[in-house]
Amino acid sequence: MTEPADTRPKREGGLERLLALRDEIKRAIDYRSFFLRYCPNPVRPSGTRFHALCPIPSHAHTGKGSPSLSVDTSRGLFQCFSRGEGGDAFKFYELMHDVSFAEAVRGMARELGLGAARRKPPLAQRAAPDEVEEIVAGFEPLAQERVEAICEKFLAVCRAEEQTEGLSYLARRGIDARTVRRACATYFPRRAYRRVMRRMLDAFPVQELQRSGLFNRRAHLTFYRHRLLFPFIIEGRAVYVQARTTAAGVEPRWHNMRGSVPALYNADSLAELPSGAVVYLVEGFTDTLTLLTHEFAAVGLVGAGGLKAEWLAPLARFRVVAALDPDGAGVRAAERYEEMFAARGMRLARLALPSDVNEFFRHHPAASVEFTLLTEAALE
Ligand SMILES: [Zn+2]
Numbered sequence: 001m002t003e004p005a006d007t008r009p010k011r012e013g014g015l016e017r018l019l020a021l022r023d024e025i026k027r028a029i030d031y032r033s034f035f036l037r038y039c040p041n042p043v044r045p046s047g048t049r050f051h052a053l054c055p056i057p058s059h060a061h062t063g064k065g066s067p068s069l070s071v072d073t074s075r076g077l078f079q080c081f082s083r084g085e086g087g088d089a090f091k092f093y094e095l096m097h098d099v100s101f102a103e104a105v106r107g108m109a110r111e112l113g114l115g116a117a118r119r120k121p122p123l124a125q126r127a128a129p130d131e132v133e134e135i136v137a138g139f140e141p142l143a144q145e146r147v148e149a150i151c152e153k154f155l156a157v158c159r160a161e162e163q164t165e166g167l168s169y170l171a172r173r174g175i176d177a178r179t180v181r182r183a184c185a186t187y188f189p190r191r192a193y194r195r196v197m198r199r200m201l202d203a204f205p206v207q208e209l210q211r212s213g214l215f216n217r218r219a220h221l222t223f224y225r226h227r228l229l230f231p232f233i234i235e236g237r238a239v240y241v242q243a244r245t246t247a248a249g250v251e252p253r254w255h256n257m258r259g260s261v262p263a264l265y266n267a268d269s270l271a272e273l274p275s276g277a278v279v280y281l282v283e284g285f286t287d288t289l290t291l292l293t294h295e296f297a298a299v300g301l302v303g304a305g306g307l308k309a310e311w312l313a314p315l316a317r318f319r320v321v322a323a324l325d326p327d328g329a330g331v332r333a334a335e336r337y338e339e340m341f342a343a344r345g346m347r348l349a350r351l352a353l354p355s356d357v358n359e360f361f362r363h364h365p366a367a368s369v370e371f372t373l374l375t376e377a378a379l380e
Contacts, residue, residue, distance in 0.1 A: 022090065022105050024114050031076035034089055034108075037131075038096055043067045048074035056095045059083045113218060123193070127224030129255060130216045141258065142211040144239070150204060150212045151238035151257075155231055157199045161188040166228045169246040174362050175289045183266065183289055184238065186229045187246075197221040213258025226255035230285045233268045242302065244285070264311050265300035266292070273297055275317040278375060280357075281307075281337070281348070282323050283330065287357035291323075294361060294368050304333040309340060316346055321375055323351040349378040 036042065039052035054061050054069035059080060061068065068082035079086035085095075093104040113121070142150075166187020170180055188196050200209055200221065209215035216222050223229070226243035233239070242256040266288050270279065280291055280298040288300035299315075301307055304324055322337060324330035334350050341348035351374055353360050361367040 018102055018105055021109050021114065025090075025105065025108050025112060026076075028112050028114055029076065029089065029108070031071075031089060032073040034076070035071045035073060035078065035092070038092075039069065039071070042071075048072060054080045054082065056080060056083075056085070056092075057098070058095060059085070123220075124224060126218050127193070127220045127222060128216065129213070129222040140211060142208055146208055147212050147257070147259075148237050148239050150200075150209065150214060151231060151241055153203050154196075154200060154214060154241065155184060155186050155229065155238055157196050157203075158186045158188040158192075158227075158229060161192040161196065163187050165189055165246065169228060170289065173286055173290070173358055174293060175286070176293050179289050179293045182269075182292065184231050184233065185285075185289070186231070188227050190224075190227065193221065193224060193227075211258070213256070223255060225250050226253075230265065232262055232265060234263060235268065239263075242285075261302045261306065264307075265302065267299050267311070267314060269297065270299065270314055270318070273318065277318050278321060278379070279315065279318040280321050280323050280351075281315075282357050283325050287323070290358045290361050294371075296368075296371070301333075304329040305336075307333070307337055307340065309344075312341065312344055312346065316344070319349070319379060320346070321349045321351055321378055323353060323357050325356045326353060349375075351375060351378050 035050075035052075038055050039050070042050035042052045044051055050071050050073070051067040052069045052071065053063055053065075053067050056069075059082070061082065065082070068080050070079045070081065071077070076089045077086065078089075078092050090101060090104050090108070093099070093108055094101060097104070097107065099107065113126075163186070166185070167177055167180060169187075170185065171177070197220065200214065201219075206215060206219050209221075210217065210219070214221060214223070223241075223243050225245050225247070228246050229241050229243045231238035231241050240257055240259065240262050242254060242261070244254050264281075265285060273279065277297055280296055282288055282291065282298050282300050283304050284300055284302065288298045291298035297318075301324075304327075320341070322334045324334045334348075338348045338350065353374070355363070360371070364370055
């Protein structure tokens with residue numbers, strides 16, 4: 001988008017422009033998240049006030065005394081009782097960064113994405129998920145029913161885009177297209193990013209999208225680098241989406257909506273299984289989908305340590321076999337889960353594979369047969 005020449009920042013009228021920018025900041029800033037960025041461990045945060053250890057460098061606090069900084073988040077004022085210094089957010093920024101008022105205004109404007117003179121940051125940066133403290137200080141979580149509506153729409157919008165890159169990424173890991181379809185795993189290419197974002201904005205108020213974590217404070221879709229989507233489905237409805245990058249070298253590799261993982265991955269498929277069936281408990285989406293590709297029933301944990309006790313009940317009517325990664329974390333988790341199961345009068349059998357499930361199936365020509373034999377031995 002090009003701007004008409006006459007709206008470009010002018011060199012003259014520096015002070016006027018600075019004060020106008022200051023006023024723009026005052027209208028846009030969320031004081032709570034501004035101050036919390038510098039005081040990550042507030043004490044007694046209540047209503048519009050909190051106390052914290054004063055972080056102002058020139059005060060040279062030992063960090064051992066009682067919290068001397070008091071912040072009024074409704075008016076954006078601070079006061080350090082120990083050094084008797086206080087003021088507004090601009091003053092605070094000056095002290096924190098050891099800069100002049102003008103530099104403080106420009107710095108804060110940049111952080112808020114304000115000002116006529118701003119350069120647009122690259123799309124990847126505008127699409128970045130909000131920082132954790134911004135989320136904490138920000139929007140209330142959304143009602144589950146609205147989250148589901150957003151998930152369902154997001155998947156439908158993405159499914160209308162070209163799926164080839166996502167499918168071939170999974171195919172290279174031995175996961176077939178039929179399994180991808182059954183699991184509703186969905187992809188959209190980078191070039192479709194703006195279109196996907198627009199369709200979501202057409203369908204929901206931006207505040208709802210922000211509260212779900214799908215969009216950030218800059219009103220951008222946060223699924224920018226992470227476009228291979230794995231929905232968690234409960235009773236036929238997508239309730240949560242986790243996504244991974246398909247590119248090498250992108251960290252973190254995973255991104256998800258707000259909130260925590262609501263269930264075991266693929267748990268919804270258990271409903272169709274007869275009692276007494278063998279169900280594998282594995283790590284992650286890839287291992288789960290690998291087993292589904294080979295006609296084994298499986299549910300997935302996000303990370304080795306993620307099993308919650310309330311997820312065990314639906315597993316009670318099956319013969320559950322853990323096939324976690326053979327690394328330290330996987331082994332320790334399997335031992336702990338065995339006890340969790342036992343505490344509920346259930347049994348968790350454990351499979352010892354030489355590698356993770358996906359690798360095992362990719363490198364053993366007769367993996368299905370071997371896997372079945374290992375399972376029988378583990379269940380005896
Ligand atoms: Zn202080």
